[in-house]
Amino acid sequence: MTLAPTSTTARDDDPEARPGRTPQPAEDRRAHRLLRLLRRPLSLQGLLVGGAVVVVGYLAIVPLGYLIHDTFLSADGSGLSFNAFARAYGGNSQSGEMMLNSLWFALGSAALALVLGTALAYVQVRTDTPFKGLFFAASLVPLIVPGILYATSWIFLGDPSSGLLNSLVFKPLFGSSPINIYSVWGMIWVQGLHLAPVAFLLMVAAFRAMDPSLEESAAMSGANRLTVLRRVTVPLLRPAMISAALLMFVQSLESFEVPGLLGLQNGIYVFTSRIYFVLRAYPIDYGAAGAYAIGLLVIAAVGVLVSSWLQRSSRNFQTVTGKAFRPRPVELGRARPFVGAGVILYFLLTVVLPVAVLVYASLLKYYAAPTRKTLSQMSLANYRAVFDMPLAFTALKNSLIVGVGAATAVMLLTAIVSWVVLRTRAPGRRLLDLLAFTPIVIPGLVLGLALSFVYLRMSLPIYGTLLILLVSYCTRYLPYGMRYSSSAMAQMSPELEESAAVSGASWFQTFRRVLLPLMSGGILAGWVYILVVSFRELSSTILLYSPGKEVLSVLIWEQFENGQFTTLAALGVCMVVLLVVLVSIAYRLGARFGLQSDSAN
Amino acid sequence: MRTRNTTLALAGLLVAAATTGCGGAVTTASNAKADGTYAQIAALPKDQQVAKAKELAQKEGRTLSLYTSMTADIATPIAQAFEKQYGIHVSVFRGNSETVLQRALQEAQAGKAGADTVETNFLEMTALSDNNLLADFNGSSLDKVEPAGKFAHWTASRLNVFQPAWNTDLIKPADEPHSWEDLALPKYKGKLTLEVSDSDWFENVTKYWLDQGKSQAEVDKLWKAIVANSKVSKGHTTMMQFLSAGQSPMEAMNYTYITDRAAEKGAPVTHLPQGGVSKIPAFARPNGVGMIKNAQHPAGAWLFYNWLLTDGQKELVKLGLTPSTKVPGDKSLTGLTLVPFDVKGLSKDDGSWDKKYDALLRGAATTGS
Numbered sequence: 001m002t003l004a005p006t007s008t009t010a011r012d013d014d015p016e017a018r019p020g021r022t023p024q025p026a027e028d029r030r031a032h033r034l035l036r037l038l039r040r041p042l043s044l045q046g047l048l049v050g051g052a053v054v055v056v057g058y059l060a061i062v063p064l065g066y067l068i069h070d071t072f073l074s075a076d077g078s079g080l081s082f083n084a085f086a087r088a089y090g091g092n093s094q095s096g097e098m099m100l101n102s103l104w105f106a107l108g109s110a111a112l113a114l115v116l117g118t119a120l121a122y123v124q125v126r127t128d129t130p131f132k133g134l135f136f137a138a139s140l141v142p143l144i145v146p147g148i149l150y151a152t153s154w155i156f157l158g159d160p161s162s163g164l165l166n167s168l169v170f171k172p173l174f175g176s177s178p179i180n181i182y183s184v185w186g187m188i189w190v191q192g193l194h195l196a197p198v199a200f201l202l203m204v205a206a207f208r209a210m211d212p213s214l215e216e217s218a219a220m221s222g223a224n225r226l227t228v229l230r231r232v233t234v235p236l237l238r239p240a241m242i243s244a245a246l247l248m249f250v251q252s253l254e255s256f257e258v259p260g261l262l263g264l265q266n267g268i269y270v271f272t273s274r275i276y277f278v279l280r281a282y283p284i285d286y287g288a289a290g291a292y293a294i295g296l297l298v299i300a301a302v303g304v305l306v307s308s309w310l311q312r313s314s315r316n317f318q319t320v321t322g323k324a325f326r327p328r329p330v331e332l333g334r335a336r337p338f339v340g341a342g343v344i345l346y347f348l349l350t351v352v353l354p355v356a357v358l359v360y361a362s363l364l365k366y367y368a369a370p371t372r373k374t375l376s377q378m379s380l381a382n383y384r385a386v387f388d389m390p391l392a393f394t395a396l397k398n399s400l401i402v403g404v405g406a407a408t409a410v411m412l413l414t415a416i417v418s419w420v421v422l423r424t425r426a427p428g429r430r431l432l433d434l435l436a437f438t439p440i441v442i443p444g445l446v447l448g449l450a451l452s453f454v455y456l457r458m459s460l461p462i463y464g465t466l467l468i469l470l471v472s473y474c475t476r477y478l479p480y481g482m483r484y485s486s487s488a489m490a491q492m493s494p495e496l497e498e499s500a501a502v503s504g505a506s507w508f509q510t511f512r513r514v515l516l517p518l519m520s521g522g523i524l525a526g527w528v529y530i531l532v533v534s535f536r537e538l539s540s541t542i543l544l545y546s547p548g549k550e551v552l553s554v555l556i557w558e559q560f561e562n563g564q565f566t567t568l569a570a571l572g573v574c575m576v577v578l579l580v581v582l583v584s585i586a587y588r589l590g591a592r593f594g595l596q597s598d599s600a601n
Numbered sequence: 602m603r604t605r606n607t608t609l610a611l612a613g614l615l616v617a618a619a620t621t622g623c624g625g626a627v628t629t630a631s632n633a634k635a636d637g638t639y640a641q642i643a644a645l646p647k648d649q650q651v652a653k654a655k656e657l658a659q660k661e662g663r664t665l666s667l668y669t670s671m672t673a674d675i676a677t678p679i680a681q682a683f684e685k686q687y688g689i690h691v692s693v694f695r696g697n698s699e700t701v702l703q704r705a706l707q708e709a710q711a712g713k714a715g716a717d718t719v720e721t722n723f724l725e726m727t728a729l730s731d732n733n734l735l736a737d738f739n740g741s742s743l744d745k746v747e748p749a750g751k752f753a754h755w756t757a758s759r760l761n762v763f764q765p766a767w768n769t770d771l772i773k774p775a776d777e778p779h780s781w782e783d784l785a786l787p788k789y790k791g792k793l794t795l796e797v798s799d800s801d802w803f804e805n806v807t808k809y810w811l812d813q814g815k816s817q818a819e820v821d822k823l824w825k826a827i828v829a830n831s832k833v834s835k836g837h838t839t840m841m842q843f844l845s846a847g848q849s850p851m852e853a854m855n856y857t858y859i860t861d862r863a864a865e866k867g868a869p870v871t872h873l874p875q876g877g878v879s880k881i882p883a884f885a886r887p888n889g890v891g892m893i894k895n896a897q898h899p900a901g902a903w904l905f906y907n908w909l910l911t912d913g914q915k916e917l918v919k920l921g922l923t924p925s926t927k928v929p930g931d932k933s934l935t936g937l938t939l940v941p942f943d944v945k946g947l948s949k950d951d952g953s954w955d956k957k958y959d960a961l962l963r964g965a966a967t968t969g970s
Contacts, residue, residue, distance in 0.1 A: 093965075094965050264835060452708075561673070564674075
């Protein structure tokens with residue numbers, strides 16, 4: 001730390017300060033980083049950082065402002081009012097019970113997904129397990145398959161009376177039908193599996209950026225494997241794990257696909273049942289919808305604050321330092337076949353089974369359990385129907401443009417903003433972090449309304465073009481990008497930036513040549529996540545798209561509304577194939593630009 | 602050097618994005634011309650209106666914007682048939698009826714009408730009309746529509762008929778329902794599915810029972826028994842999927858056209874008992890068409906409105922829907938016992954039936970019913 005006093009950004013911003021400056025404590029120095037950057041507002045980095053902060057703030061504030069306005073303004077528009085909360089939570093709304101159901105469901109799903117995702121990521125990155133190639137599919141396919149199809153597949157598999165798992169596996173083998181997908185456990189199972197890729201993508205990036213020498217030193221000092229895992233590995237991964245848990249928890253609280261399809265059957269109502277109910281009635285009680293969203297926001301805000309409190313001593317997690325390291329795989333030894341079998345089992349459960357149901361359904365005219373009669377009537381007619389859809393290629397093109405655009409924009413913005421949040425002492429940086437997280441709780445329809453409200457009143461040609469979808473996706477996926485970026489940033493020690501600065505690099509050079517490449521694992525993971533999920537975003541899209549500017553999710557919704565489940569299944573299968581190809585190209589390109597790859601085995 | 606260029610480009614992009622966000626003026630494109638066109642057509646003798654509208658539509662650029670909740674497999678052929686007849690291209694925005702309403706309202710508030718004509722469900726059409734978004738139509742095509750299909754500022758174009766539906770492999774002829782009351786029978790325990798948003802059906806059946814002389818207590822008891830027999834699901838098409846697959850045996854209510862379409866594909870489902878005649882009172886909910894005030898293409902909107910009530914009706918029949926006028930060859934109502942849909946009760950509704958139905962499904966105590 002003898003070099004510490006040299007100011008990081010002095011080279012570029014403050015030429016006179018270079019020689020013979022009095023040493024400053026590190027904290028002070030950081031406090032001034034942002035200010036110094038912004039002192040020359042027209043410098044490149046000033047523009048970049050300031051611009052990114054402004055854009056992120058703007059993206060988050062528009063829907064939030066709309067929501068707050070509708071929630072707290074009394075019906076006659078005369079002043080502040082809390083009536084909306086009474087309407088939302090009071091009376092016979094049973095909101096307490098629903099909140100408990102929701103929390104139980106969200107906690108369970110997040111926990112399951114976190115355990116699965118982390119374990120898989122560990123096995124993938126840090127061990128010499130067989131079948132590494134399968135991880136790639138296991139991490140993507142559940143993300144790609146639209147939630148409604150994924151849940152429906154599980155209904156066909158896990159229905160207590162006619163589900164295929166019960167009728168083809170458990171009944172003949174054990175004489176009972178133990179699986180009931182219409183329970184809280186069933187909901188947690190389906191949601192957890194659907195979410196596990198979020199955790200997996202984040203944790204893979206985190207494991208890759210972790211210096212194994214810390215674990216090795218612990219092992220050398222006599223700690224056994226479990227102790228190393230418990231005392232070294234897991235604590236080091238805390239930022240990424242907290243980020244993943246937070247994202248998945250809030251997302252489960254907010255999602256209605258699984259509770260709507262599985263929970264309602266047995267009268268398991270969740271919080272989002274209330275939001276769904278409020279938003280589809282006319283006149284829409286925007287106040288009540290807002291009151292629910294603000295309830296979720298409070299939970300999410302607590303989550304963000306707790307997570308930043310848990311990361312308060314940030315040096316603890318900085319594993320990417322000036323020292324070179326090479327992650328060395330743990331040899332599994334005798335456990336190797338068992339781990340391999342576990343991988344195959346997971347792959348079967350999350351990918352093969354649901355996709356097989358989809359493929360099977362896509363060959364039928366209407367879904368029916370497999371019998372000789374149904375098997376003999378299989379055809380490729382549904383695939384023909386997909387390719388004959390007049391809009392299929394326009395929609396694919398538009399989805400690609402908007403998806404790649406949103407993924408790229410969000411990851412670039414959040415990389416910069418996470419630097420501001422984690423590396424500077426700029427006032428309001430916590431608020432910025434919180435603000436960037438708020439879009440996750442805003443119901444899609446409310447986001448759509450907020451955006452159309454703003455852009456209908458703007459002379460720029462945004463409403464009615466693809467740009468409004470881009471804005472909407474950037475807003476919606478901002479929280480995800482932020483979590484991916486900041487967990488990658490948290491692992492990096494500032495000494496790298498400092499050495500770059502000492503060697504004469506400007507802020508921008510440091511950012512581009514040092515930080516971005518080192519964060520590339522996390523950034524690529526976030527990019528892939530956003531690209532994939534943007535293909536199925538519907539709740540705001542449906543209000544904002546324009547004729548001729550359809551995207552794939554609109555087509556999916558149309559097939560669903562038409563009751564063409566089997567055509568929809570064919571479309572789903574095509575999407576899985578297409579996105580797997582796309583993402584593997586992205587990873588190949590990533591590998592070319594120096595991203596470590598360990599999937600080849 | 603490349604770095605510098607990308608950087609500059611990026612910075613430019615960000616600045617552009619930022620200014621986009623902050624700047625922007627409010628523009629309203631109030632289109633008084635549209636109301637003039639509507640008035641001009643309305644003032645003509647009825648036999649000259651179509652010719653005038655065609656002439657004016659040519660000047661509008663032969664294009665038309667339709668917002669509808671018709672599913673794509675219906676909206677697309679309808680738009681094509683209209684285009685074929687008049688040479689006017691229809692660009693179709695499709696969404697749930699709620700979405701159609703929200704979008705039209707938002708655009709109207711901003712003074713930028715994106716739609717020229719709207720075709721959607723009863724409740725949403727009523728809301729559009731109440732919000733003063735619709736222009737009046739007085740074409741000769743109205744003569745074919747029955748008085749029950751004519752509303753303030755809009756007209757019924759097709760009907761969605763409420764009936765139970767069941768899987769014929771799982772519900773044998775002896776177990777078929779013959780009245781709404783039958784759904785409360787203990788033999789259907791665990792076999793029924795209710796849809797989470799069918800409050801308009803709930804209102805109609807309730808009113809029908811009360812009109813038949815049942816007491817409120819009797820009605821409440823029947824509903825409790827029906828709910829006790831049922832699971833709850835979301836979405837009529839999803840439910841039909843599960844019904845076809847034999848996952849659920851019976852649905853308390855689905856639209857007859859959805860059941861008919863699944864049956865056409867070979868699924869073992871029906872809404873008619875063995876004899877082919879159902880005595881269960883069939884409520885027919887009108888879906889309607891309207892012209893938007895301040896539209897960009899008012900003459901096109903007028904033509905579409907007129908067409909949907911005349912030649913368009915035949916297209917609807919071809920697609921298996923129930924038209925709002927009498928069309929030769931329409932078999933969609935065969936075997937059904939139609940009763941009037943409670944237009945009055947639902948158009949004055951302020952969402953209280955939604956709330957009551959929701960509370961009933963959740964088993965929560967209802968207040969003030």
